[in-house]
Amino acid sequence: MQAEIITIGDEILIGQVVDTNSAWMAKELNKNGISVSKITSISDQADDIVNTIKAAMNRAPLVLMTGGLGPTNDDITKKTLSDYFGMCLIQDDELYRKIQDRLAKYGIPMNRFNCEQALVPDGAKIIPNNFGSAPCMWFEKDNRVLASMPGVPFEMKGIMQNGLIERIKSHFATPEIVHKTIMTEGIGESVLADMLTDWEENLPKDMKLAYLPSPGKVRLRLSITGNDKDELKQMVQLEVEKLQKILPDNIFAYDDTAIEERVAELLLAKNKTIGTAESCTGGYIAHLITSNVGSSAYFKGSVVSYSNEIKENVLGVNAKDLEVHGAVSKEVVEQMALGAKRVLSTDYALATSGIAGPDGGTDEKPVGTVWIALAGDFGVKSEKLELYKVRERNIKISAFRVLNLLRKELEK
């Protein structure tokens, strides 16, 4: 089954907000056997909204819409939808009380914007929003469904997970889709494509392969649609096993498992702890690790040593080495890793020191020169990276590479 997504809001069209909702919704729909054929972002204008809905409902049996349901004057979606489906707005007493209660908790009285939020189109089914005032409205017309949700990401997610997906599944009969993503590192896209030509040409007829390159890695996604989920899974698994033989060293995880999640699994399994000493990554590795729920079980802390003072005073890097070799050097990054392991009392410590850019490079050490190190019971090892001119990219790739160094060590 196919669905379309429509996101409403001038803020997306002027580029002030990145539309993260669509990707999240698409993923959820896919998991449930519904593929998204089109995503459209439009402005807060009634005629645009009507034209886009009409076209989308013409093409797809299900249309999910987000945005335009806030309490303020620039949001006209609810009125437009109500008119389009030939309904009128009436007060939902339960919703009114819910909004009143929510505001009362903060000592705020209902104002006219809040009152308007309690109005709903009289023919729409209402799916509650547990994290905000605007509920989901479910419209049916000519055997087609349109569901409208607020654009605030966590409100939309709450609605999808606590009612909408279930209603979609019970309303439509959906085929199965199986995706499998294989995360590879260390080989560029075109070399990889060349290595995989034979395998790719011999994939089962209905199986699709996509290459998804991103900084430091290439993800390979296999997809197949059918009726018997177990059979589809087996077909995919067979191809994954063939791939493992072609790429014995370059697969670091599956199914969009991030490197920090893979490292977390391995640390937990081996009951080991970790810390970081970060210069050019500036706390980004610590942030990645602590974004995982439950990271306190294996992560103890970090020293972000942006200044040389802190490298010396907190991590115990030798002042002479800092002077002779510079902060971006094998000598310093290895002492940083060893220092972090000691100061933070961990089993492993990761360290980075480099020139993230866009300025600060020299002939000998151009922008993008980064040293990474891993300390453990084996001692310490390090690698030099020659990266790019873009700061954000250098920070991300350095973090990825040093986490990958640890992943390889833990998988030994």
Place this chain on the structure above:
Amino acid sequence: MQAEIITIGDEILIGQVVDTNSAWMAKELNKNGISVSKITSISDQADDIVNTIKAAMNRAPLVLMTGGLGPTNDDITKKTLSDYFGMCLIQDDELYRKIQDRLAKYGIPMNRFNCEQALVPDGAKIIPNNFGSAPCMWFEKDNRVLASMPGVPFEMKGIMQNGLIERIKSHFATPEIVHKTIMTEGIGESVLADMLTDWEENLPKDMKLAYLPSPGKVRLRLSITGNDKDELKQMVQLEVEKLQKILPDNIFAYDDTAIEERVAELLLAKNKTIGTAESCTGGYIAHLITSNVGSSAYFKGSVVSYSNEIKENVLGVNAKDLEVHGAVSKEVVEQMALGAKRVLSTDYALATSGIAGPDGGTDEKPVGTVWIALAGDFGVKSEKLELYKVRERNIKISAFRVLNLLRKELEK
């Protein structure tokens, strides 16, 4: 003038990749007086591509497209475009040599995928890609323009900035658009809307106002289109000044300046340094600060003290206070801030300690309880936050609030 954006790639439709390109392109176009009326994401299928291009070029004089230009088999965009515009693919010798040179640097020989990358439609103008193999192709048909770029964000950005925008400007005569964004914190969207009713109703007829809420803040965006840029700017400035009088304490920055950028400006102006001691934010504040180019001028480092051991041993938090009050307490967060200021030798230090969730809460300290602190020459001050159940959101809001505490201190 209006433009549409089309992004191609199954990876967007299955939600594996968030479409950040569109927002970036929309922003660039807006700066140059071109407003985006629609953004559409579609799959790597020839008929979808053709139908969507046809409809978009029917509505808008300019269509920008990204994606589908990689070297691998799942990318069919170039062939489809060439057929659609009635052209054939010929080898671009300069491009061939460029690809060859790029690969030679890594010691990789040309393979058939790379050779295909050197083919271009014979009637398209070519705008070079300085960061990758696939160039931008500029097609003209019936006074309409379509420009196709690769989907890798930094390649697309390079093309836009080093040729495409210039060509668009010289090809079309464009009106001026002025946007001004006022960043507010501390007042929720509907209360704010109520406070601003009179002001909003008296805005000049052609001026549009949008409310853009996000965790911890509401951005207000004023927009106006016309011919005389200076006049438009003055009109907007007049309204901003009125707003400053209505909201004397809640405006923290303008024009999407992030709180960490505003803090950076203030620290540089006052020649002060900063460090952080982070527990629940796990290095995220350090990461935000060090994402700014040139942050080493005011940022010295951080201690991410996830474990109590590190709070005690590195930051010098009193063991008794940790035991009696717990890590998430006024006593501990204030000692963390003071400890960081001392250990990192900075003028100011920020600290956070809280329960980011989703687990780990108690009746007394539920998930979302966060203490933040600021240490400076005045001593130390702290605040208790009562946030939400969502980890990512709690980390972001805590970081925002403590940076805002510093912003207020620096603006005194």
